[in-house]
Amino acid sequence: MHIDDTDRRLLRQVLADPSAPRAVLADRAGLTVATLGRRLDKLAEGSVIRATRAMIDWRKLGFEVEVSLRFTLDKTNARAFDEFIDEARRVPEVLGIETFLGRVDVRLNVIARDMQHYQQVYRERILSLPHIAEVEALMLISTIKDSEGLPL
Numbered sequence: 001m002h003i004d005d006t007d008r009r010l011l012r013q014v015l016a017d018p019s020a021p022r023a024v025l026a027d028r029a030g031l032t033v034a035t036l037g038r039r040l041d042k043l044a045e046g047s048v049i050r051a052t053r054a055m056i057d058w059r060k061l062g063f064e065v066e067v068s069l070r071f072t073l074d075k076t077n078a079r080a081f082d083e084f085i086d087e088a089r090r091v092p093e094v095l096g097i098e099t100f101l102g103r104v105d106v107r108l109n110v111i112a113r114d115m116q117h118y119q120q121v122y123r124e125r126i127l128s129l130p131h132i133a134e135v136e137a138l139m140l141i142s143t144i145k146d147s148e149g150l151p152l
Helices: 005-016 022-029 033-045 078-089 113-127
Strands: 065-073 095-100 104-114 132-139
Touching: 005 022, 005 033, 022 033, 033 104, 065 078, 065 113, 078 095, 078 104
Parallel strands: none
Antiparallel strands: 065 104, 065 132, 095 104
């Protein structure tokens, strides 16, 4: 799909304020509301814009701890990745699951209310996941940059 400068300008506005009314987005992007609508539809049909979603600040809901867990799996079982990921998806405190090529096979991003809750989640839910050969925990201290923006 071809993206032109107008599409990029529109995407910058949508990223900056996804909940803005179409009239406001159109004004900021220098478009008419009708043109904005057609371009948004085109970008959605081309899967450039995949979804509009709510971003919930889980810290405001009482979750104070975030840990990135890196796993090396025992790959002697051909289904190790699939079985690990299927089980990890069932852990409510797991916000993200990513797979890698290299020394680390899978990374889980886990949240907890406090350290006691994290210990409980880690011992009862994480360590019971199948095919773990090695695990490394990295506790988040601060987030310096957290952006879904793109260099458009």
